[in-house]
Each structure stands twice: as C-alpha cells, then as structure tokens.
Amino acid sequence: MARETCGILSRTNFHRLLDALSAKGYRLVGPMVHDGAVVWDTIQRVSDLPIGWRDHQEPGRYRLEQTGSQEIFGVVHGPQSLKPFAFTPREPLVQIERSKDGFTTRSTLPSSEKVAIIGARACDLAGLGIQDQIFLQGEYQDPYYATRRGGLFIIAVNCTRALQTCFCASMDTGPCAKNGFDLALTEVDDQLLIEAGSEAGSDLLSALSLSPASQGLTRQAAALGDACAQSQVRRLDRTRLPQALYEAHEHPRWDDVAARCLACANCTMVCPTCFCHKVEETPDLTRQNSEHSRLWDSCFTQEHGYIHGKNIRPTIKDRYRMWVTHKLASWIDQFGTSGCVGCGRCITWCPVGIDLTEEVSALLKSSEQRSTSSRPQEAPGR
Ligand code: SF4
Numbered sequence: 001m002a003r004e005t006c007g008i009l010s011r012t013n014f015h016r017l018l019d020a021l022s023a024k025g026y027r028l029v030g031p032m033v034h035d036g037a038v039v040w041d042t043i044q045r046v047s048d049l050p051i052g053w054r055d056h057q058e059p060g061r062y063r064l065e066q067t068g069s070q071e072i073f074g075v076v077h078g079p080q081s082l083k084p085f086a087f088t089p090r091e092p093l094v095q096i097e098r099s100k101d102g103f104t105t106r107s108t109l110p111s112s113e114k115v116a117i118i119g120a121r122a123c124d125l126a127g128l129g130i131q132d133q134i135f136l137q138g139e140y141q142d143p144y145y146a147t148r149r150g151g152l153f154i155i156a157v158n159c160t161r162a163l164q165t166c167f168c169a170s171m172d173t174g175p176c177a178k179n180g181f182d183l184a185l186t187e188v189d190d191q192l193l194i195e196a197g198s199e200a201g202s203d204l205l206s207a208l209s210l211s212p213a214s215q216g217l218t219r220q221a222a223a224l225g226d227a228c229a230q231s232q233v234r235r236l237d238r239t240r241l242p243q244a245l246y247e248a249h250e251h252p253r254w255d256d257v258a259a260r261c262l263a264c265a266n267c268t269m270v271c272p273t274c275f276c277h278k279v280e281e282t283p284d285l286t287r288q289n290s291e292h293s294r295l296w297d298s299c300f301t302q303e304h305g306y307i308h309g310k311n312i313r314p315t316i317k318d319r320y321r322m323w324v325t326h327k328l329a330s331w332i333d334q335f336g337t338s339g340c341v342g343c344g345r346c347i348t349w350c351p352v353g354i355d356l357t358e359e360v361s362a363l364l365k366s367s368e369q370r371s372t373s374s375r376p377q378e379a380p381g382r
C-alpha cells in the first residue's frame, strides 16, 4: 500500500479517523466540556468533542461560549497541557511491605496503554518535547514517564484562532505544529486537512484512503496559520535573553509582582514544562505496607525551598523571581531552549491576572534603559 502524507476528510466523515484508531486498540482522549472548562477525557464519538464551543481567555479569566457552528476544534485549550499523560500528577513508584527480617519492595511501573490524544496544540507539542528532554534524554531515563509516553499517538490541531493570552508565535513554537505529532489537522470550513508527521501517522492515513488535498486547500490552511500568528496581541522579546534577566536580579519590579502574587502555584500546575516534584510515603493503617509516590510540586510553595534546615526561598519575591529566571534564562543554559512555550496558560489561570509577558517586558525595558544610560556618551558634534 502506498504511504500517504496528506489527505482530506470532511467533518461529517471525521468519525472514520476515530473508528480507525479504536480498531487499532487506542483509547480515544479528546477535549470535553466539564464544569465550564475544556479538559481531556475519554471520548467514544465525535459528538463528545466540544462542537460549536469557543474559549475566551484573558489574564485571570476563562469563559466558554456556544456559537451554534459545526466547528469541531473551536476551543483552543483548557488548563491541561499534554503533561499529565506522561508525567502524571501522582505516580506510585514503589510498594513497600514489612517482612520478618526487614522489608521487601515491588516496583509499580504502569502498564503501557495505547492512548490517542485528539486535539493537541502546537504549544502542547513543544511543551511535551521539553518534558521528553528532561525525563528521557538526560543521563537517567525515567521508566515511568517512558512507559506512559511510549503508548501515545498524538493528533495535533493547527490553530487558526489565537487567544488574547497566546504568544507562541514570538516563542517560535506555534501556532502550527512543527514536529512531535503523528497526525496534524487543520480545520478549514467543513473540511479537515490531515498531514502525517510519523510513520504510524502515515500508516493510518494510508489505511483511510483519503482524497488528496488540493493545492488551494493547502494554501488556505497555511494562510489561516499565518493570520493566526499575526493576530497574537502578546509577545515575548527573547533577543536579550538569558543575560538581561540575570542582570535584572535586583530589579524593583520583583517587589511589585511579589505584592500581587498569592503563591498559589496555579501557574506551575498548568504550565506544560514545569517538572518540579516531591516524593511521599503513604503507609496503610496496619503499618505493614507503604506506597512511595512521586507528586507534582511547585517552586512557589514554602516547603519546596526548604533544604537542610533552611529555606532558600523564604519570600514570594524569591520564588517568583526564581520561577521566571529559570523559565526564561537558566533553562536556556541548562537545556539549550526556553522553558516557556508561549501557551499563555499561566496568564489565564493566575487568579490575580499576573501576565508573564508584561512582567518580563517591564524587567527588560528598564534593564535596556540602564544599559543605555551606562554607555559612555559621545561628545556632541562628533
Ligand atoms: S510559563 Fe506560562 S506561557 Fe510559558 S509555557 Fe508555562 S504556562 Fe505557558
């Protein structure tokens, strides 16, 4: 069978893609409306997806609106990225059982499950790529992450509408999927343009025997992506990073933002790249068994900065500064890439509407003014 890399499917035939994935043994996961937000959940059919819904996001604000259209992927994203699929909020690591002469341990590696995620966005793929780097590509590979990650089949959706909080274009991560997907869809009117990004994706496309996409439709899809990038109202200037943030370490803006920040940790929970975690022992009531688990943690909590009898980040200012400086400066030194992918979730889900792009712009603007004013002045008339 010839391998396909591109094809089109009408909205009314979209179920064929879901049926083909189910036939291959995948559990289907897609965006669903629950309690006023879109979250990932197991879906059975196309009608489980948020058809006709659109999301509106601003600093500290998230609202869904039903438009009455047949658009399948009108909602850009909810609070969850792809992070929980591989780096789960709670991962049991070891079961410990007391024995006569001590204790025995049993590893609790998750069983691998085939999960097809329908509707990942470009920023989510970029975030997952960073998580892969952390958990899989270092000196030690995390077997729990590797097992869950290995079962994922990812169907991306290229964004054709930007939220008020998006700034992926300035981070060079979106709005169209670049890599890290098996299939990528663009919804153009009532058609879905489908592109394969992996061998598995290409195999699935071949099995579906889709009509080839016309040049006109392909051009229309590309134009929608370009217009989406152009429409983004937020951006983050990366030209002087990481150095400019290191130089801003004593900047008064940190006091300003610390006075507004609640240290609630929402920003780190919704961030697709944050990977702080802690481990916890949970003994049962008999005290004969215990579970050793890994849990998401946040650099915004008091406890996270507590090391060897001393808290190294006792104030909110210390913690906010550490978060931003790691994301946008030391992350680059550590991993060769920015720790922010421009998804805007930390802006939407911050209860007091702290906007990362605004804070960084204020820090960089003043640092630019300082460096300009400290340059030697040329003599007039030269
Ligand atoms: S720092 Fe904010 S905008 Fe950047 S990736 Fe994390 S949640 Fe998204």
Ligand code: SF4
Binding pocket: 260, 261, 262, 263, 264, 265, 266, 267, 268, 300, 346, 349, 350, 351, 352, 353, 354
């Ligand atoms: S979500 Fe906002 S208030 Fe909460 S810790 Fe992050 S910046 Fe502070």
